[in-house]
Amino acid sequence: MSKPEAESISSSVGDDQQEHSLNVITNTAATTQPSSSESTAGKASSSQLSISEITDGLTNKLNDILMEVNKTDKDLTRVFDGIERKLSSFTINKHSLLHTVSGSPITFLKISAMSHPVFSKLSSRLLNTSKMSKLFVTPLELASNKEEIQEQPKKVKKRAKSKKSELEVIGNSKYNSLNTYLDYAKAGKVSTDSTVFQGNLYELSFLEFLRTHFDLSRIIHQGGKDDKGIDIRANWNLTNLKPVGTSKSAKKESKVFETVNAVKRVKPLVLKKDLTKSLNVKLYVQCKCWEKSRVDARMVREINGTFFNGDNERLRANSQNNVSLVSNTGVSDKKVKIGGAKLNSQSFLMVVAPTGFTRQGLIDFDRSLLPLIFVKFSKNRLLDGVGKNGVYELKNYEIGRLESVYCNPMAQALMKGLDWVNFIREISLDQGSDYNHTTQ
Incomplete structure (x- = not known):
């Protein structure tokens, strides 16, 4: 075999090896790239799932709170309407309230306000109503006038x-x-x-x-x-x-x-x-x-x-x-x-x-x-x-x-x-x- 032929064979072999190594590197990169993208997608999907769970939990809690507020508001409205109906059936005034029995409207308001903070809203609603402003005394007026009225x-x-x-x-x-x-x-x-x-x-x-x-x-x-x-x-x-x-x-x-x-x-x-x-x-x-x-x-x-x-x-x-x-x-x-x-x-x-x-x-x-x-x-x-x-x-x-x-x-x-x-x-x-x- 002549020397030029040997050189051409060795160069071709070298080229084949380089091409083979390049193909191996390319294939390795190709196989590596999809695996990384799949892991990223998996992480994203796992993070989206946790946010939706948190959102659902907050939504459920807010719904429970709103239902409780709505129920309380209905209870307050029912109680207020009942008191208004009872008051419309008889005449009452600022001074005669001081001589009524313990079940009088003002006593009910006072006890309710002490037992449940929500009833303070009812008290203010009653006292600020123009129709009933003349019928009720505030606790301060009740306390200041009680001794004076009881002396008589x-x-x-x-x-x-x-x-x-x-x-x-x-x-x-x-x-x-x-x-x-x-x-x-x-x-x-x-x-x-x-x-x-x-x-x-x-x-x-x-x-x-x-x-x-x-x-x-x-x-x-x-x-x-x-x-x-x-x-x-x-x-x-x-x-x-x-x-x-x-x-x-x-x-x-x-x-x-x-x-x-x-x-x-x-x-x-x-x-x-x-x-x-x-x-x-x-x-x-x-x-x-x-x-x-x-x-x-x-x-x-x-x-x-x-x-x-x-x-x-x-x-x-x-x-x-x-x-x-x-x-x-x-x-x-x-x-x-x-x-x-x-x-x-x-x-x-x-x-x-x-x-x-x-x-x-x-x-x-x-x-x-x-x-x-x-x-x-x-x-x-x-x-x-x-x-x-x-x-x-x-x-x-x-x-x-x-x-x-x-x-x-x-x-x-x-x-x-x-x-x-x-x-x-x-x-x-x-x-x-x-x-x-x-x-x-």
């Missing part, structure tokens, strides 16, 4: 057992009370829908209220065509209205003359020398059994006209600080007459109606120099389901109740130093009605 139960019970309602009423010989009037109306077949029947029933129901809660004597019912604007008159003893404050500073502060419109010095009744005489006043009552009408400016003018007996006269304090009528010349020539009786600082005029004031009516009511007291007293209501034969029986009526009391500036000035507000509050507690006393 004996006084309230004594007033409830009083025999004032047995006082004889001077008036119509045919009737002088609700029972006797209903008997009279039944015998005379008076229509219960007539204004005469409704007016007399309203007057007599308020008369019963006065006899029960006010310290009155010589009560005269003179309602009718010739009543001269006065339905009820009586002597009113104010000695059971305790003076406000017991300290020397409080007494000294109360000994201040009041200025009311044209009267510069109005002397409160408690500052009179003879309290026994000054605290026994005349009370004149005018009742208006209205359906929709309210005390307006015309009504106030009628009151002033009825009591003044003159258009050019006005009130001014005399040397004894009694309210009297004087003419424009400053010379006292007439006394105010109320149904034939003279008016001075020891006479109060009470206007009673189931409605309120108009805006101008209230302004004129305050401007009046007569000591005026407005009482909002509800009308009597025939109970549902009562037949024709039962309309003349008192048991079938829901008798009118005290709703609010308002004194004009002159009446407030004369009563300064007397605990008039608590007096009305006690009356409200006795009858269980809504209490609302307004002062300027």
